[in-house]
Amino acid sequence: MAAPSSESQFVTFSLGDEIFAVPVEVVREILDHEDPFRIPHGPDYLLGLRDVRGQGVPVIDLRLRLGMARTVKTPHTRILVLDVPVADRVLALGLVADRVFEVVPFRKEQIENAPDIGIRWRSDYIAGVVRRDVGFVVIIDLARLFSDSGSALAHMGAGSMGTGITAAVA
Template sequence: MMSGAAEGQYVTFGLGDETFAAPVGLVREILTYQTPSRIPNGPPYLLGLTDVRGRGVPTADLRIRLGMAPVEPTLNTRILVLDIPVEERILSLGLVADRVYEVTGFAAEEIEPSPDIGVKWRSDYISGVVRRSDGFVVLIDLARLLSTTDAAMLESADMDSAA
């Protein structure tokens, strides 16, 4: 079985000059950026908890997780609140993006397999790429990006906030 991206609707968002996409079915909502409340002893990419309708949601800086340089938030910075299936459970996570572009559909024939070379980040986080006239859209595999260790740590941060 090939673990590639499926055709369907995606939310496209930008980090620096790169365009990424996540399946629209995972995106619960898109929030204007607010500074998350810090969590002590978290990994560098975990910014803290964001209040989403009275619940603390662990919020990660995808730039740092992908090895990109962090940047200061701007008026365009957004937090994508995602519900990501990880193993047997659903992990709620906020992902900081420099900007959100659109919801768009990708057909199966448009999605190319993840390249093995010439990419700045580990290709196992990429479920596919879509070629556009202005470059590529990287379809990110959020469940694989968040390794089991990350998921357990984020879930415990979520539990701590619920207490």
Template structure:
């Protein structure tokens, strides 16, 4: 399982949970606008978001993680990420309830992913940082998106490029 590295992370919230992604993967953070729907996509794929003239597949991270969907608010954001996969980089928008900050986590702050006995639940966690009153889950986006997810999302992006 991949381990989290010390460095800068963008922290964001889904409900009461706080997650973080490496800042190097975050291309930009957009105010939420409903993506253009695409038929026959996975349930968590909301559609395409126009990012500087390119259609970027946009996913509801809540649904992908098995959480209940919620209506967007004024705080809802789309994190546009460039996620390295085995053979390419996938541009993906992830909807978050809110984005908090860019912060630095040192190696001694990052605890290994907890073994909770159910592989799929902790497989996308590369580490956990304990803070007063809560935990920050360092998300491994490459692992969160299975190879079939990545292929599916890339195909939607490829269709937009061809149009």
């Protein structure tokens, strides 16, 4: 009898026409979009702070962090509140997503490495890609995305791990 394949659960969301995913275990909750409290002199992708159950959580425009155009708020825009393990601490972050879809399982053997194009490029945030019927899902390596030496976020938002997901998905 063959051993069962190992599977991991991911929350899928879109930024424009592209589909991304993060591990379900880092997602604390999914909130409707509200404009955050602005923080002066922060990086352009840091939109500000949002109160999440008594904790000030930095809200990130993930589109800007990935070099895409700024998010334009729609009725489907959501904030994924994440607890991201980085080095010896946990960062509480709110990521703005154009739309949140669902929790999906991916088998380990479905996850491919970031594409090799023969030169170095900003793919270090890609933990892997999963082929779908139409296109791909990019799994984001959150620890890498928010732990580079130039990241103002590496010094913000330490919090505790969440226990579940509360969704406000339309």
